[in-house]
Amino acid sequence: MEIMIPCAECARAVSMPDNGFGPEGVVLRSRTVHVQEHNLYRAVCPEGHQLVAILDNLPFELLFESGLEALVDGYLRESVSSFAAALERLYEFSIRVQLTGEKVEVNQLELMWKSVAAQSERQLGMYIGLRTLKDGRQPVLMPQSQSKFRNSVIHKGYFPDSAEAFNFGEMVFKLILEEVMRLDECFKDAVSIQTHLHREKATKSLKKEDPPPYMFGFGLAVADRADRPFSDVVTKAQASMRRRRAGEAPPASDSRSNDTRS
Ligand SMILES: [Zn+2]
Structure with a gap:
């Protein structure tokens, strides 16, 4: 399974050409990586920024x-x-x-x-x-x-x-x-x-020279607490996979900040 890590640096730079625009008109550059065991991700974004990210999903x-x-x-x-x-x-x-x-x-x-x-x-x-x-x-x-x-x-x-x-x-x-x-x-x-x-646990694997990690989480099917038909869940997964394969970065979930766990 692959996930996309959005680049926070790029998201800050608002007017870059040839980029995909996120829902708020914010430039979203990202790097696709495989899911890794310790929830800590290191990658380089297409613009050369070092990405260190901690994925909150369980x-x-x-x-x-x-x-x-x-x-x-x-x-x-x-x-x-x-x-x-x-x-x-x-x-x-x-x-x-x-x-x-x-x-x-x-x-x-x-x-x-x-x-x-x-x-x-x-x-x-x-x-x-x-x-x-x-x-x-x-x-x-x-x-x-x-x-x-x-x-x-x-x-x-x-x-x-x-x-x-x-x-x-x-x-x-x-x-x-x-x-x-x-x-x-x-x-x-x-x-x-x-x-x-x-x-x-992920924070413990950070190295001294790492930049401050970007914390993010996705609104995955069971992270989102809404009860709904499973067929809807499958349809949504289908659509988001299509978008990702087309190179479009998903918005990192904001639902985390107001879900009961944070
Ligand atoms: Zn970047």
């Missing part, structure tokens, strides 16, 4: 987007695999948020995570337990039939058709959306702490 948001792009492009096995990974990382985020909400210290949380990090079944078990403790009933989970389907795609080399991949994506979309909305509602401060920690 792993589950990026994975879900990667699944959407694969779905739109017809890489259906890959899309199912990314959707499944997005859900697992959402469970991790949720566990971290809920334990932070219960005042577990960050260091203890990291230590605890090491004992479950390698086994997703342990993580799922913890997620079910935590939610049951908080809500007094077990959470809605992936239906068994979908879980079987996922395993056959990931472990048995099954090629899904587009309807199967779409349905799987839709199910994951609903589960993720329901959970992030619940976390925003019940653990608002802990969500902010965890989101901030995520940014801090």
Whole structure:
């Protein structure tokens, strides 16, 4: 999956010729890069400016987007695999948020995570337990039939058709959306702490000689908290991929500044 990093230097220079103009009439120069693991991006913009950027989007948001792009492009096995990974990382985020909400210290949380990090079944078990403790009933989970389907795609080399991949994506979309909305509602401060920690991890990888990083986030499908039909989500992903491939930079999301996590 590729993302575009807008150049803040160029955005400041208002009147450059031959450039794409952003929604505010601001020149947007950008560089396309692959998603990188630590959320810290270094690149050089077409005008030669050094770009150092920290992407605020959480792993589950990026994975879900990667699944959407694969779905739109017809890489259906890959899309199912990314959707499944997005859900697992959402469970991790949720566990971290809920334990932070219960005042577990960050260091203890990291230590605890090491004992479950390698086994997703342990993580799922913890997620079910935590939610049951908080809500007094077990959470809605992936239906068994979908879980079987996922395993056959990931472990048995099954090629899904587009309807199967779409349905799987839709199910994951609903589960993720329901959970992030619940976390925003019940653990608002802990969500902010965890989101901030995520940014801090990237900040730690900065070098002394780096310019101040540009912080940005995209309004990705599950970063945007609005409940809407999954078919709309897919259509939007299709349109934004077309724009990106045509070389047009997406506006960095402003929704971050007024979303509940910041
Ligand atoms: Zn530039």
